[in-house]
Amino acid sequence: MGKLKLFEADAATTGKFESKDEALDESKKLQEQLYDLLYLMFAHDKHSMLVILQGIDTSGKDGVVRHLFASANPQGIRVFSFKKPSAEELRHDIFWRCHKHTPESGLAAIFNRSYYEEVTTVMVHPELLKLQRIPEMSSDLKGLFKSRYEHINAFEKMLSQRGTVVLKFFLHISKVEQKERLKARLKDRKRNWKFSEADVVERKYWDKYMDSYEKMLKFTHTKHAPWHIVPANTKWYRDYLISKITVEALAKLKMSFPKSNHQMKSIR
Amino acid sequence: MGKLKLFEADAATTGKFESKDEALDESKKLQEQLYDLLYLMFAHDKHSMLVILQGIDTSGKDGVVRHLFASANPQGIRVFSFKKPSAEELRHDIFWRCHKHTPESGLAAIFNRSYYEEVTTVMVHPELLKLQRIPEMSSDLKGLFKSRYEHINAFEKMLSQRGTVVLKFFLHISKVEQKERLKARLKDRKRNWKFSEADVVERKYWDKYMDSYEKMLKFTHTKHAPWHIVPANTKWYRDYLISKITVEALAKLKMSFPKSNHQMKSIR
Numbered sequence: 334m335g336k337l338k339l340f341e342a343d344a345a346t347t348g349k350f351e352s353k354d355e356a357l358d359e360s361k362k363l364q365e366q367l368y369d370l371l372y373l374m375f376a377h378d379k380h381s382m383l384v385i386l387q388g389i390d391t392s393g394k395d396g397v398v399r400h401l402f403a404s405a406n407p408q409g410i411r412v413f414s415f416k417k418p419s420a421e422e423l424r425h426d427i428f429w430r431c432h433k434h435t436p437e438s439g440l441a442a443i444f445n446r447s448y449y450e451e452v453t454t455v456m457v458h459p460e461l462l463k464l465q466r467i468p469e470m471s472s473d474l475k476g477l478f479k480s481r482y483e484h485i486n487a488f489e490k491m492l493s494q495r496g497t498v499v500l501k502f503f504l505h506i507s508k509v510e511q512k513e514r515l516k517a518r519l520k521d522r523k524r525n526w527k528f529s530e531a532d533v534v535e536r537k538y539w540d541k542y543m544d545s546y547e548k549m550l551k552f553t554h555t556k557h558a559p560w561h562i563v564p565a566n567t568k569w570y571r572d573y574l575i576s577k578i579t580v581e582a583l584a585k586l587k588m589s590f591p592k593s594n595h596q597m598k599s600i601r
Numbered sequence: 602m603g604k605l606k607l608f609e610a611d612a613a614t615t616g617k618f619e620s621k622d623e624a625l626d627e628s629k630k631l632q633e634q635l636y637d638l639l640y641l642m643f644a645h646d647k648h649s650m651l652v653i654l655q656g657i658d659t660s661g662k663d664g665v666v667r668h669l670f671a672s673a674n675p676q677g678i679r680v681f682s683f684k685k686p687s688a689e690e691l692r693h694d695i696f697w698r699c700h701k702h703t704p705e706s707g708l709a710a711i712f713n714r715s716y717y718e719e720v721t722t723v724m725v726h727p728e729l730l731k732l733q734r735i736p737e738m739s740s741d742l743k744g745l746f747k748s749r750y751e752h753i754n755a756f757e758k759m760l761s762q763r764g765t766v767v768l769k770f771f772l773h774i775s776k777v778e779q780k781e782r783l784k785a786r787l788k789d790r791k792r793n794w795k796f797s798e799a800d801v802v803e804r805k806y807w808d809k810y811m812d813s814y815e816k817m818l819k820f821t822h823t824k825h826a827p828w829h830i831v832p833a834n835t836k837w838y839r840d841y842l843i844s845k846i847t848v849e850a851l852a853k854l855k856m857s858f859p860k861s862n863h864q865m866k867s868i869r
Contacts, residue, residue: 378734379734379735379736380736421705424705424706424707425705425763426703426759426765428700429701429703432696432701433701435693437689437692437693438692439692466646466647467763467764468648468764468854484755484758484759487752487755487759488755490752491694491696491755491756495695495735496735
């Protein structure tokens with residue numbers, strides 16, 4: 334990947350669609366296909382799927398979780414949200430709290446935020462590194478993040494070679510769109526609780542966040558675990574795209590239903 | 602590292618020592634140093650220590666655990682034995698069950714066996730791979746183990762760069778010594794329970810185990826996590842060597858007691 338710039342305009346596209354209804358029709362079909370593919374993955378029992386959602390505050394990570402698995406069987410899918418790390422988590426490596434929740438064969442997991450916070454939020458706020466009690470390299474920030482990218486790539490390669498499909502979505506909204514969404518949270522009583530003063534403070538760091546995202550996308554976009562940059566100003570387009578990419582990724586696997594050990598005929 | 606051969610003779614050496622008592626004197630001093638260093642590590646609170654013990658049945662892994670931390674504060678050290686993986690563990694990658702037990706900063710952990718079983722026992726008995734539900738590569742065994750070595754090296758580099766001292770000990774006994782130890786288990790009522798018919802069956806695979814150990818030692822001996830091959834026919838020499846290497850590794854770290862925030866004088 335060459336030099337990457339996250340432009341405002343990219344965030345607003347709705348691709349081939351002219352209206353929401355068109356997209357919803359296709360999305361509905363994709364949802365059904367996804368349901369079938371997850372069922373097949375469960376039966377085939379050799380692959381698993383890990384969906385990683387990253388994006389700035391209000392970019393729609395929770396919305397994707399709701400949408401993407403609206404029609405999935407909750408038995409086969411688990412969602413994990415990685416918020417501010419606990420004291421115990423800070424005392425371990427950056428994968429520790431996430432690794433234990435990677436999906437077992439047959440199942441799917443969604444990470445709402447992940448170890449990618451360690452190369453984005455932590456890059457914007459390097460003072461957070463002090464909490465992590467890292468002995469060396471904290472004076473060499475560039476080196477530290479470079480090795481974190483490498484560790485991430487190695488970790489995802491390992492998961493991928495074990496049979497996990499790693500799907501990484503970066504939800505890309507524009508700065509103007511974020512402003513609208515923060516305002517909406519203030520207005521709507523049902524969404525008030527999601528508004529945090531911290532979001533407004535973080536907004537000041539917009540450019541620094543974009544810079545960290547660009548670096549993340551560049552250095553951790555790999556064959557085993559590519560990034561998908563999702564224009565996310567328009568929610569229905571965002572959801573359509575994610576369904577589509579997910580369905581395509583699962584369909585590519587060579588999965589089949591196992592043969593039964595029983596003589597079905599004789600049982601009938 | 603060039604081609605490596607685990608010779609029978611190597612296992613019996615007692616190095617510079619002519620008598621057991623000489624070694625015990627030095628071992629005692631090392632134990633005290635180890636106690637102090639682990640206390641310092643706890644106070645300094647930036648490093649952790651992971652000791653990995655590998656070796657064939659009866660090579661003395663349990664004995665090392667007893668000896669090495671006989672004098673340590675049990676609050677700062679935890680031992681994990683990785684036996685036959687559970688059904689849930691088999692459904693994850695090879696690090697999953699171990700990673701959750703890696704030590705947090707300030708603390709030490711001992712792994713009695715580890716993910717290295719996945720490139721030794723599993724190499725000797727590739728039929729075990731079927732239980733692991735790996736989608737591809739099971740037809741390409743060489744490729745599979747090659748990527749496992751790479752994953753191991755990446756995992757340990759990650760731990761090491763986060764501040765964990767990774768100490769890997771391979772306990773090397775001779776085939777004759779193993780026979781004696783198995784016999785002893787049969788004779789001694791207190792050790793009867795440790796005798797398993799499986800051990801005798803496994804003994805038939807001696808050469809295959811040696812081959813897998815040689816490969817493991819060659820391909821996972823890295824700057825961040827070197828292997829220490831410990832001649833282990835003689836228990837007191839084995840214990841001395843492990844104490845010595847452990848003390849030296851911890852002493853090399855730049856650790857110091859943190860300054861107190863309090864005015865000690867005024868409190869006095």
